[in-house]
Amino acid sequence: MTGHYCDLSNADVLLSCGSNNLENHPVSSKWVQRALDAGATWIVVDPRYTRTASQADIYCPIRSGTDIAFYGGLINYIIENRLEQTEYVNEYTNATYLIKDSYNFDPETGFFSGWSEADHKYDTSAWGYQVESETDGAQAWMSEAGVPKYTPKAVKTIKRIASIDDTSNPDYKHSVWAIMKEHYSRYTIETVCDICGMDAATLELVYKTYASTGAPEKSGTIMYALGQTQHHYGSQNTRIMTLVQLLLGNAGIAGGGVNALRGEPNVQGATDMAMLVFDFPGYLKWPSVTDTPTLRKWLETQPNAQGYYVNKPKFLIAGLKEWYGKNATVDNDYGYDWLPKIPKNGAIYTTIGTFELMDQGIMKGYFAWGQNPVVSDPNAKFNRNAMAKLDWLVVADWVVTATASFWNAPDMDPSQINTEVYLMPAALIYEKSGTIANSGRWLQWRQKAVEPIDEAKPDYEICDMLWREISKLYQAEGGACPEAILNVKWDYYVDGKIDPRPVAWALNGYEIDDSTDLGAKAPKLLPNFTKLTADGKTANAIWIYGGFYNNNADPYDPAIQPVARRHTKIDSEDGVNGKEMVPVPDKDPGNIRLYPSWAFSWPANRRVIYNRASADAKGKPWNPDRVLVAWDDSKKEWIRNDVPDFGFSTTAEDGTVTHNPPEKCPAFFMKDELHANFVTTGMKDAPLPEHYEPFETPVEKNLLNGALNSPMIKFAENESVKKGDRSQYPIVATTYSITEHWQTGAQTRMCPVLDEIQPRQFIEIGEALAAEKGIANGDEVVVFNNRSEVRMNALVTKRIQPLTVQGQTVHLVGMIHHWDWTNRYSTGEVTNELTPNVGDPNSFIPEYKAFLVDVRKA
C-alpha cells in the first residue's frame, strides 16, 4: 500500500476492484465503514456479488481478466471529459515529457514498437524520452575512499511541452499526454461494456463517481489484491490503476493511493526482503549474469542519474558488508562475486518454472518454508508429479501440509516415489518474537508469549542449525566454491544462542569496523538509512528498514525501539537515543489517522508515501482538512503531520537546519525524472497498459487490438500447460478465498472452529448455468479442463450472473481453493489442479483468476 489501512477512512470515493477486501482483509471493513459514515461512496467491481459488494453503494459486474479494459475506459472518460486534476498532472507527472519518435502502438497487431520476434521481447528503449541535454552525474561521496570506482550515469534533461494544454506545440503529439490520450481513445464505454460485460449505465455511473475525485480537494482510493495481479498481465493491471490515480491527483494524498491489500501476514516483509529471484533486499536488483555481471556494472546501471535512488550504491554495499562482514572489502568488490548470479534464463527459477525444472530432473532438492506450493501453485497435479522426481524435500511447517505429503496424495503411489522428505516442526507466531511488516508497511514487534510445544522450533533456530551444520561440512571437507559459504558473516547470537534481536540490528543498520561481532557486543545502531555509506563503514541488510530499531540505549530491549512504539516516543535528551518509552501527547496529528507514534512505517516512519503530492506546487494542501505536509510561508517551514517524502530540509555545516521551499521539493523525488510516470520503460511488456485477453478466454477476438494474449506471456509454450479451448470449455472460472479460510487451508483447516463455520469446498454457480447443467444447490459436481478434474459441491446462487460479452452469453464460476487431501478435520480436493501455469513477464505471477473449465453433475 502507498497508504495504510487506517488511511482508507480519509477517502471520498473508494474503489475495490480485484479485491474482495471485506472477506479477505476484514480489518479494511472498519476503515471503509468509517469513510462511508463520513459520506464517502464505495464502488465494488467484481465478477461475483460478494459479501464486500453487499456493503457497497455501487456494484459493477465485470468479466474476469478484463480490468485493463475497465480502467482504460475510465482513463478515456477522464481525459475526454477533462476530469483530471490538471495542476497535479502538469506539476507532478511526466505528462508533458516528450517520447521518442520510435514509440508506436499498432492496434491492428496489438504490438508496441521495439518488438524483436527473435528474442521474443521488446527493446524498451524504443519508448524512451527525447533528451535535450546531458550533464555529469557524479556526486562528492562517489569518490571517497572505500567507494568502488565506477562511472555514474549522466543526468539527462528531457524535452517537454509547457503543459498538457500546450496543443499548439508542434511536439505535442509526442508528449506523454497526447500519446496516452490517443492510446485510450479506443476504450469507449460501448467497447468496454462489450469486453467486460457490464451494462453501460452502471459503467458510466462508476466512471462518473470515481472521476469526481479529480477535484483537487477530493480523494479516491483503489483497493486491489490478487484479483488484479493474478493475470498474465497482472503487473500492467496494477500499473493502469497508478495511471488513473495520477490523472485524478490521488497519489500521495491522504485517502488516496494504489493500495495492494497483500495476502500473507509478512508477504510485505518477504517482498521487502527480496525472497524473489531477481531482487536484493530493499527493492534493489540481484546480480545477474546478463545485466550486472560485476559490481561495477551494477553500480553503473542500477542507480538513477538523479533523484534519491542515486544513493542505491550505498544500500548495496552496506548490504554486502552485512552479508560478509569483514570479509567484504573494496578490493574484493565487497564479496559481490560470491553471491550467485541469475543466469540467462532467470525466469525459469520463479515459482512456475521450478516445477518444470523438477520435471526435467534439473532441480533435485527443495525447501518449503511455511509455504504449501503443491496446493497453491497452478497446475497442481503436474506439480506434485514433478516433485516426485526430487531427491529430497525439506518442509518447515505447523502441520503435515500437502507439500510435505505430496507422495501421499490420493493419486500417488508412495512406493514409486524416492524423495526423502523432512518435516521440521515450526513454532507458532506467538511462540517466538520478531518483526512483521503489514500491507501498510508498518513494522511491528511480536512478543513471544509461550514456549513452542514439544520439539517445535522457531524458523530462526532451524536456520541456524542448518547453516552451522552446512558450514561445518564445508569447513571439514571443502567442496564446490566453499568460500561463498565460509566467508559469510553469521553472528546473530545473544549469550551464544541464536536470537532475532541481532538480526534486527542488521536490518536496521549499524556502524562497523573490523572488530564488529554482533554475537559479542551490540554495535552502534544507525538512526536511519541516510547515514548509510558506500565506503564499507556501515552495514545494513535492508536499507528501507533503517530506523526501525535504532535506540542505542539498550539494543537488546525491543520494547524501547521504534518498532515497538504504542502511541509512545523514545524519551531522550539528545533527541537520538533514550532509555524508555513515554506516551505522546497527540497520537493523531492532523486528525487523519496517521498514528505516527505507533510502531514504525518504512521508509523512515512515513505513513503515506509520495506525500509531497498532497499539496500543490506552492506547498498548499489540496484539502485543508487532510494535511500530510504543508508549507507555512510565514515561518518558512514545512508543517509535517507525516514524515515528508522529499528533501524538506538542508543541514548546513554548522548544524543549522533550514527548510527547503516547495519549489525545490519535487513530489516524486526518488524517480530519475523526479516525476511520476504515465509512459514508462520500466515494464517489459508495454509502456502503457493495453488490454489483452486471458490465456484461456471465452471470446474469439480481442476487440481492442489484434493480439489475443499479451505477446510476452510467460511459460505458455510449456507442454505441461495444456491450453483449453473455448469450444471445449466455454465457462470462465476464477479462484478466490473466503473469509473463513486462508490460502491452502493448512493453517485454517487445523482450527476446528473454522471448519465448523465453513466446512466444505464449493464452487459458486449462477442459477442460469446451474439450470442449464441440471445442477441443484448442494450437488456434487465435477469441474474439469485439460489439466485435471476436481470434485466439489455446488453453491447455486443469484449472486453470480451471466454476462453478455461480444453478443454471447458468458457464464462464470468461482472456486475456493482452501482444501486438499490432508488434515484431520476437513478435507477436499485441490482446485489449483485446474489453473494454468502461465504467468506475467514482469512479476511471473500465475494466471489464477481467469481460465476455462466445464462443469457437470457428478
Next chain:
Amino acid sequence: MELTRRGFFKATALAFAGSMAYELSTRSAAFAIDGDADDWKLVNTEEYTNICCYCSGGCGVICSVRDGELINLEGDPDHPINEGCLCPKGAAMFQLRNIVDDKTGEIIHNPERVTKPLVRRPGASEWEEISWDQMIQEIARHVKDTRDATFIDKEDGVTCNYTPAIGSMGGSQQNSEEEYLILKVMRSLGIVAIDNQARV
C-alpha cells in the same frame, strides 16, 4: 405369564437398579462451561502482544498466558488498526495451539499440529520420527551433495556461482528477521530459485 411374587420383586429391583446405574454412569461428563462467574478467566494472566498471522492487515492481538500456557487470545484494544477487533481467522488463532476437545470439554493441544521432527524415507508410505540432530545432519549432507554436484561457477566467462538444483520457497509466514536468515542461507548456498508467497 405367571409372575411369582419373588420374581416380581426381583424384576422391579433389577429395573430400578439398572436404570439407576445408568443414570449414575452418565453423570460424570465434564462440562465445557462452568457457570460459576467467580473464576475470572483471565485471572493471574500475563499479557503479550503479537500480530495476527493471516492477511496483511497487521492487526494487534493480546495473548493471555498463565503458568506458561496460552489461556486466551483476542484483539489488542489499543491497536490503532484493528482497535481490538479480529476476523474469524484471527479470532481463531488460539486454536492453532489449543482447542476444546469435543468429547471431554477439556482444553488440549491441537492434535493436528506437528511438534516432532518427521522424515519420510524413499518409497515409504509412512512418516517416522527422527531427532533434530539427525535430521539436520542428513539435510546438510543432502544440500552439500546436491550443491557440489550441480554447482556452476562460470557462465559465458562470467562468475556466477549458482546451483540450479535447489529451490527455496516461502517466507511470508516468518518474521522479517527470519526471512533475512533464510534468504542469507539460501542465497549463500548459491540458490537462485528463491520465491515466496508473493505470487500465490
Next chain:
Amino acid sequence: MAEVRFIQRHSLLTRIVHCTVAVSCVWLMISGLFVFVPAIAAANPDLTRFMKITHRVVGVVFICMPIIGIIGSPKGVAEFFKKYFKKWTPEDVEFMKKFVPYMLMPKKVHMPDQDEVKSGQRIADGMLVISGLMMAISGLALWLGGSVAHASAETLAVMRFIHDLFFLLMVIFVVAHAFLGGGVFQPYRGGTVKLMFGNGQVSEANALYHWGFWAREELEEGAKIVVRTVPDEDRKRISSKASLGVAATTTGVAAVAAKADEAVRNAVDEAQADPKE
C-alpha cells in the same frame, strides 16, 4: 370370639400393581414438584437434580407396572375395564346426584346400593387412569424428545402443557381417592384400605355398605367368601374403625407409603386379621 365373613375383592397381582403405582405416583408428584415449584428447585439445585433422576427412574416403574399387570393377567385386566364401561343403572345416577350432598351431610344423605364399581368410582378411577396415561405419554415425550429423539420445541411445549394439565387432574383425583379409599372420610372408615394395601378382602359389613348389589351377589354365590374368627372387640373395629387410614392421612403422605408397605407385608405374611396400630 366371633365369626366374620370377608369377600376376596382384589387379587394379589392387582394389589401389587396398585401399590407400586401408588407409591411411584406419590414419588413422581413429589419429585415433580421440585421442577414445578421454582422456590423449591432454586433453593436446592442439587437435590432437584437428584429428584429429576428419580423422577425418570420412578417414571419407568410407574409405566412398567401396569404393563406387567396386563402381561400377568390379561383377562383380569379386560374384565376390570369391562366393569368400568357397564351401563349406568338408576342407582348409579342417583349416586352421582347425591354425591356432593352426601359428602357434606353423610349423616343425613344416604347412598343407594351399588354394583362392584360405584359410578363415582368409575369416574374417579377413569380420571386417574386417563391422567396416568397422559402423564406417561407426555412424560415419555418430554424425556425422549429432549434427548434421543430431538423433538421440536413446539412439541415439547405442548407435551409440557399436557403434563402440567394432567398433573392438576391427577393431584385432585389422587387426593380424593386417598381420602375416600383410604377411609379418611368418616363414613368410609372400616378397613377398605386393606383392599389394596392389605389382603384384598372386604368385610361383609363394609361390602354391604359400599357395594350392596355386589356384596349380596358374592355372598349368595359364596365363592369368594372367607370366614375368620376374630375377638369380639375386634369385630367392631374391623367394621367401623379404620384408624390406620386416619393416622396415615394425618401424618402425611409419606407415612401412607410406609404404612402401605407395612400393609403389603401383612398381606404377604397373610397374618390373621389383626391389624397393628
Next chain:
Amino acid sequence: MATVQYELNRTHLAERNAYAASEKAILFDSSRCSGCKGCMVACKCWNMLPSPMELNSQEWNASLQCPYDLGPNTRLTITFRELDSTSPYRPVDWAIGRRACMHCTDAGCVNVCPTGALFHNEDGLVTYDASKCIGCSYCLGACPFDVPRHIGKDDLSGTAIRINKCTGCPDRVSHGMNPACVTTCQPGALQFGDRTEMVKIAEERAAALKAKGYENASVYGINEMGGTHVIYVLKYGLDGYELPANPSISWMTSASEIMKPVLGIGFIALVAGLGACLLSGIGYRRDELRYDEVNHDVIDVDTGDIVKHIDKEAGER
C-alpha cells in the same frame, strides 16, 4: 531465547473501562455486517465451546450460513438470505442477519425456568447459572426466537445436560470489556452500550438507510417482547432475517404458567372441601350390617333388625 516480557505501556485488558450496571444492549447493524463470522468464532473461543473434530463431520447446507442453526455448542450464527433485488445496481438483496439470544425483557425462558437458573442480570441481559440448571428444557419451548440449546451428554438420563445460550458475556462486561462478539466485530456491526443509546443509534441508522434508498430498513427489538436487549437494524426489512414479525410467548407456555396458580388454588380448594367433608362426617357411625343370603335379608348386626329385604322375585338385587 528466554522469554522476556517487554513492558509495552499497554492498558491491561482487564482494566479497560469502569463498569457500572445499567440497562444495556447489543446493537446489531445488518447494514454494516460483512458476514465474516468473526463474532461466532470469538464467542466459541472465549466461552470455550468445542467444534466438531471428526473428519468432515460438520454438516453443510450449501450456503454460507454455517452452522445453519444454533446448536448445543453454537450460541450465535450469522444468517444469509438472497432476496429479489430491489435495485438495478445489484443482482440480489443479500440480507445478512444474526441469530442469538435476544435478551428479552419479557423473557419466556426466565419465566418458565423452574430453578431460577435463567435470570436477568443487572444489565437487563438474560444470563444463567449453569449450576442451577437441571436440564428440564422448558426454556426451549418458551422462547419465541428458538434460541436455547443444551450441552452435555445428550442421552436418556438427561442429567448431564445444561442450558447453553448467549449470556451476553457478563464476566467480560463486569470487567469493563464488551461481550466477545462485539469486541471482535471489525466493521462495527456490533456495538454494546446503554440500551437507550443503542436504540438511538439504531433509529438514526435506519433513517439514514432509508435515505440511501433502502426503503424497507427498520429497527427491531425496541418493543418486541417488552423490549429486547439486542437491537437490530434491518437493512432489507424483516423478510430477510430469521426473526418473527410479532414474537410472543406461545399460549402453551403461558397456559403452563397459569397451571401453577391453578394447581395451588385447586389444591387448597380441594383440601378445604375435603376438610369440610371430614368435619361433617365426624361423629357419624354407621350401623353394622350383615346379609342373610338364604332369606335375602339385610340385617343390623347389633339390633338383629331386618333393615331391608331383597325381593328377588320382583327383580331386586
